[in-house]
Each structure stands twice: as structure tokens, then as C-alpha cells.
Amino acid sequence: MRLNDCDPGFKHEVAAEPGGEGIRACFACAACSARCPVGANRPDYDPRRLIRLTLLGRRDEVLSSPLIWLCSSCYTCGEVCPQQVRFTEVLTAIKNIAAREGHAPPSAKITAELLAKQGRLLEVTDFENDKRADLGLPPVEQRPGDFQAILGLKPAEGEAGEEPR
Amino acid sequence: MTNAQLDTPVLILGGGVAGLAAAVDLARRGVAATIIEREPRLGGRASQFCCKATEACARCGACRLGELLVQAAHLPQITIYTAALAVAAQPQGDGWRVELSPQPGGEIGPGPGRPLRERTTLNTQAVILAVGGEAFNPAGKTRFGHGRVDGVFSALELEAMLSQGALGPDGLAPAKVAFIQCVGSRDASLGRLWCSRVCCGYALRMGRVIRKLLPESQVTFFHMDVQDYGRAWEDELPELRKQMRFVRAMPGEVTAGDGRPEVTYALAGEQAIKEGFDLVVLSVGLGPPNGASALGELFGAAKDSDGFLTTDGGPAGVFVAGAAAGPRSLNESMVHGGLAASQAASRVASLTEARHG
The missing domain is CATH 1.10.1060.10 (Alpha-helical ferredoxin)
Incomplete structure (x- = not known):
């Protein structure tokens, strides 16, 4: 060395x-x-x-x-x-x-893409929300806006635009 | 009921090596002193320590307690009360007025001193706080298994085993012994940031004693780094490195293995391994005395950032000696006791001069 x-x-x-x-x-x-x-x-x-x-x-x-x-x-x-x-x-x-500096492994990139798309790692489907409705719970929404802001894909909330649903 | 009354130029709290050395030093200067010891007998922690000599004296100081006890018993200037506790204190004139209370279980033990029999009010010109430090309770470091895993001992327990001759060809003969250093020292997770300064020295010396008693035994020394432990320590290290295995790693845990403790550790550049030992010794550090706050409040002594007693900027006539003021070896505690004695003697002399002058 x-x-x-x-x-x-x-x-x-x-x-x-x-x-x-x-x-x-x-x-x-x-x-x-x-x-x-x-x-x-x-x-x-x-x-x-x-x-x-x-x-x-x-x-x-x-x-x-x-x-x-x-x-x-x-x-x-x-x-x-x-x-x-x-x-x-x-x-x-x-x-x-x-x-x-671009050293993130492919798995980290996939994780980031899922967060940008869904706001969470698991996609929310009718299955989850039907179950929640049966229990009297409000539906869960996918709110990927915050993660898109963190990942630099869109301006942070409050700076511009309406949060995509 | 009125208390018994006593007058003494210097009151020394604690009859361990620091307090005894202070009393003997004062007596040599012609100043009388009263030692009060809360236990039924004098000696403090040092009475549990073993001699660490092998071919030559290891200068550990353990034997000097006997010498001090004999001197304290024979010097007429020294008065000793055992099983006695200071329960109240207030500045009075040039000195202090201290209330002493007898402790239960104060039967006459072997050695100098007699138990305090009744509540006593003592007037003194100077007070030396020589109450010693407190060894870390290794149960507080649960992952090292003390009290849970058979074969795990604190270094204090090993001191007692060695001084009672429990280890050797005719007694316990562990083939593999491990010392784990810095248990309760230099540990931010315990809020104990200081080096206890004595543990490297006692562990390496006891390791050497074990190697002498049991030449076939293997001794392993798990450490972060070896700290200065006295005169010429660096010259001793090469020889000690030949006698023992030095492993620069703190174990992750000590678990119960197949009939003996197993130590998990990782050598540099290698995967973690578990290794069995017959005896695992936890080198416990020195901390502030129990009740340091209460004692400090009693005599207006402050605590330093680590919780040890200090009289820097404190009231006149109160001095701290020995391990109560910070981690110290026996030799250092005795020297520190001598320092407190010289400070107390100067104060007594100047007060006497002022009265007569």
C-alpha cells in the first residue's frame, strides 16, 4: 500500500x-x-x-x-x-x-425505482384495500411524490406542482 | 443524649492503603490523626490482593499493606476506629465538626483499631477523604457472562484465588486462561470513558504468576492496547509477549461451551472464531466510590467529569487521597496519601501558628 x-x-x-x-x-x-x-x-x-x-x-x-x-x-x-x-x-x-458516485449495486437501483413508482416497495393493489375495507379501514394510497423528490426526479412538495396519485 | 466528644488534628476517612499511608506520614511529622473505617477491619481493597512476584518482586505493592498496618498499630499518634461512618459534617471555626455513627456488625476483628461503640462528635482541623474507588461489577457487561457462564471470574476473584493458593499443581490447574481487558473501562456504552490504569499491570502480572505456577498452561491476553502500568513496563513487555499470547481484539461475547467458557473474537483479517478456555478472567476497571455524591456533599467536595472526588476549588481543610480521586495503583495511592498528609500537616501547622502567634 x-x-x-x-x-x-x-x-x-x-x-x-x-x-x-x-x-x-x-x-x-x-x-x-x-x-x-x-x-x-x-x-x-x-x-x-x-x-x-x-x-x-x-x-x-x-x-x-x-x-x-x-x-x-x-x-x-x-x-x-x-x-x-x-x-x-x-x-x-x-x-x-x-x-x-454511481457505485450503487443493481439491487439498490431497483429499490429506488420501486420507491419512485409506488412510494413503497410493495405495490398497493385492490387486494390490500378490499381487506382494509372489510376491516373498516380507509384505503391506502400510493404516494410516490416524496420519494421522487428525494431521488431528484421531481421538485420537492411545496416547491411546485400537485402530488401525483 | 449527648454524643461522646473527640478532638483530632486530622480526620482520615478510610483505612485502606491511602488512608493508612496518610496517617503514618502525619505521625512521622508529629501530627496526630484519627482513622475511621466503615468495615470491621482495616486494609480496604488491598487486603484481597495477591503477591505478584515470580523470580523477582513485581513491585505491585500488595505486601506493603502489612507494613502499614504494623506501623499504624504502633505509632502513638494514630487512633483507629473501625465500623464507623461519618453521617454529618459541618464547618466549625477553622475546621470541621463531624458526627460519627457506629456500624452494625462491628465486632473486634484481627488487626489494629477498635470498633466505634457510640455516636461520637469529632472536631478536626483537616479531613482526608481516602475512601477508595469501586471496582466495576462485571455483571454490568452481560455479554462477558460473569455470573452466568461457569469459569468466568472477575480479576478480583482471581486475586483472592491466587492469594489463597487455589491455583497450582495441587489445586485448580486450568490449561488455558484468558484475560479480557477494559471491562468497565474506556467504554462509552457504560459511560465510563477513563482508562483504569491498573488493569494491564495486574492482568499481565497475574498471567505471569499463573505461568510460573502452571508452566504447561497457556495464557491469552485480549486487549485493545497495552497501557503504561509503572516503571520500566515497556522493558517487561518483550518477555511477557514470549510467555503469553497477546491478542489485539476485544471479544464479542463469552458463552457457555462444552463444559467450559467459549470466547468469540476476530483476529485482524480473519473470520470470527470461538475458542474454549478453562478460565476466563475479566479485568475489571476502577470507578468512583459508591456514595461519592453523598460524601462529596457532606464535605463540600466536588466530583470530576468521571465522577471521582476532587477538592479543587473546594472548602479549606478537605483533601482527597488514593483511588477516590481517580484510578490509582497501590503504590500510587500510598504516595497520594502522603501528599494529602503533607497538605493536611501544613494546614494544621498554620492554624496552630495563627492561634499562638
């Missing part, structure tokens, strides 16, 4: 992202790695290693790694961490940077 290939600003970039602040506190004690259920099934997935790579400034290696998308968000790392690093949140910050 050459130090010249490292980006010393990367850790600050991650820390500036919502949820990424915790990276400053890591002691590299590996309690997270000891308990991570993803790591138990994928030898190459190691929270401590991802944090060290980030702190070292291996920006391209981290952002383009398929490993960062494997976290199951079970929060076990956060439970055992003595430093309250909240690795799940740190990884979300890293994933946000990666997604902005």
Missing part, C-alpha cells in the same frame, strides 16, 4: 455525512467483527477492516467495494461497540457517498 494512494480527507468526508460521525471514535477493538452475522458467513466481510480502510483513506477501494452493500442492518455491532461508533450508520454514510 502506498500512502500517496490514500485520501486523508476521506474519513472527514464520511464523518460529515449524517450518521458518519461515529467513525472518529473507533478503537479498532474488533468487537463488531467478532459478532457480525454477515462476517460469520462471508470471510471477506469485516466491519473493523472497512473502518480501517476508511480511516486510512482508501477511498476508491471502499466506495467501489461490493462488501459495503452486504450489511444486514441488524445493529449487533452497535450493541457490542464500547465506543458507540454505530457502524451501521457509518456504513449508511459510506453507501450514500458511494451511491452519489
Whole structure:
């Protein structure tokens, strides 16, 4: 590894992202790695290693790694961490940077498309609303407008236009 | 009913090594002192500690308690009450007026001092708070299994086992021993951010004692990093690294395995593994004394950001010594007791001068 290939600003970039602040506190004690259920099934997935790579400034290696998308968000790392690093949140910050730079995997794109189209991952059909009507509940509407705004497909609500139904 | 009355130049709360060292130091300066100890006998935490010498003295300080007890018993300037508690205190003139209450169960124990028999009012010119710190209760770190998994002990329990000779060829002979460091120290999830400063030293020294007692045994030291634990510690490390396995990882958990505890940990660049040990020792840290707030209020002593007692900017004539003021080894507590003694002696001398001058 050459130090010249490292980006010393990367850790600050991650820390500036919502949820990424915790990276400053890591002691590299590996309690997270000891308990991570993803790591138990994928030898190459190691929270401590991802944090060290980030702190070292291996920006391209981290952002383009398929490993960062494997976290199951079970929060076990956060439970055992003595430093309250909240690795799940740190990884979300890293994933946000990666997604902005076009590193999101196909599954993340499909998820975003479903949210843009439906406002939720599962499409609302007559089946759900008939069941709700039987129970005396109001129908659920698909309101994808907010997600379209988040995804930059339309202006945010209140700025312009009427929410599509 | 009127209380019994006592006058003493210096009142020392706590008869552990810090309080005893302060009393002995004061006596050498010709200043009389009264020690009150809430337990039936003197010695405090140090009375449970084992000698950590192997070929040579490990300078742990455990044996110096005996020396202090003998001196405290023989120096005529020192008065000792055991099973006694300060229940009220108020500034009075140049000093303090302190109400002492006898504690139940105060039978005469072995060693110097006699139990306080009745409520007593004591007038003093200076007060030394030497009540010690409190070891972390490892049950508070549930994932390490203390009290739940057989074979998991706190380091204090290991101290007692070693000092009673429970480990060795004729006793318990664990083939594999693990020390887990920083249990209750440097842990933001517990709100205990400080390094306890003594744990690396006691764990490595007890590990070395175990290796001496049981040369076939294997000792593993799970740590985040090794902290300074006294003079020449860096010179000792290379030899200790040969005797023990240093693993730079905090275990994720300790679970009940097949008849013995199993430790889950991840080495750098490797997948997490479970490894069985015969004995898992949790190196518990030092925290503020129980009741620090109440004691602080009694004598107007503040707490620092970690909850330890401090008299910085506090009332005149109140000093803190030993682990009550922050994590300290036995040797450091004795030196700190000496410092408090010199401060108290100066105060007594200046008050005496003012009265006679």
C-alpha cells in the first residue's frame, strides 16, 4: 500500500455525512467483527477492516467495494461497540457517498425505482384495500411524490406542482 | 443524649492503603490523626490482593499493606476506629465538626483499631477523604457472562484465588486462561470513558504468576492496547509477549461451551472464531466510590467529569487521597496519601501558628 494512494480527507468526508460521525471514535477493538452475522458467513466481510480502510483513506477501494452493500442492518455491532461508533450508520454514510458516485449495486437501483413508482416497495393493489375495507379501514394510497423528490426526479412538495396519485 | 466528644488534628476517612499511608506520614511529622473505617477491619481493597512476584518482586505493592498496618498499630499518634461512618459534617471555626455513627456488625476483628461503640462528635482541623474507588461489577457487561457462564471470574476473584493458593499443581490447574481487558473501562456504552490504569499491570502480572505456577498452561491476553502500568513496563513487555499470547481484539461475547467458557473474537483479517478456555478472567476497571455524591456533599467536595472526588476549588481543610480521586495503583495511592498528609500537616501547622502567634 502506498500512502500517496490514500485520501486523508476521506474519513472527514464520511464523518460529515449524517450518521458518519461515529467513525472518529473507533478503537479498532474488533468487537463488531467478532459478532457480525454477515462476517460469520462471508470471510471477506469485516466491519473493523472497512473502518480501517476508511480511516486510512482508501477511498476508491471502499466506495467501489461490493462488501459495503452486504450489511444486514441488524445493529449487533452497535450493541457490542464500547465506543458507540454505530457502524451501521457509518456504513449508511459510506453507501450514500458511494451511491452519489454511481457505485450503487443493481439491487439498490431497483429499490429506488420501486420507491419512485409506488412510494413503497410493495405495490398497493385492490387486494390490500378490499381487506382494509372489510376491516373498516380507509384505503391506502400510493404516494410516490416524496420519494421522487428525494431521488431528484421531481421538485420537492411545496416547491411546485400537485402530488401525483 | 449527648454524643461522646473527640478532638483530632486530622480526620482520615478510610483505612485502606491511602488512608493508612496518610496517617503514618502525619505521625512521622508529629501530627496526630484519627482513622475511621466503615468495615470491621482495616486494609480496604488491598487486603484481597495477591503477591505478584515470580523470580523477582513485581513491585505491585500488595505486601506493603502489612507494613502499614504494623506501623499504624504502633505509632502513638494514630487512633483507629473501625465500623464507623461519618453521617454529618459541618464547618466549625477553622475546621470541621463531624458526627460519627457506629456500624452494625462491628465486632473486634484481627488487626489494629477498635470498633466505634457510640455516636461520637469529632472536631478536626483537616479531613482526608481516602475512601477508595469501586471496582466495576462485571455483571454490568452481560455479554462477558460473569455470573452466568461457569469459569468466568472477575480479576478480583482471581486475586483472592491466587492469594489463597487455589491455583497450582495441587489445586485448580486450568490449561488455558484468558484475560479480557477494559471491562468497565474506556467504554462509552457504560459511560465510563477513563482508562483504569491498573488493569494491564495486574492482568499481565497475574498471567505471569499463573505461568510460573502452571508452566504447561497457556495464557491469552485480549486487549485493545497495552497501557503504561509503572516503571520500566515497556522493558517487561518483550518477555511477557514470549510467555503469553497477546491478542489485539476485544471479544464479542463469552458463552457457555462444552463444559467450559467459549470466547468469540476476530483476529485482524480473519473470520470470527470461538475458542474454549478453562478460565476466563475479566479485568475489571476502577470507578468512583459508591456514595461519592453523598460524601462529596457532606464535605463540600466536588466530583470530576468521571465522577471521582476532587477538592479543587473546594472548602479549606478537605483533601482527597488514593483511588477516590481517580484510578490509582497501590503504590500510587500510598504516595497520594502522603501528599494529602503533607497538605493536611501544613494546614494544621498554620492554624496552630495563627492561634499562638
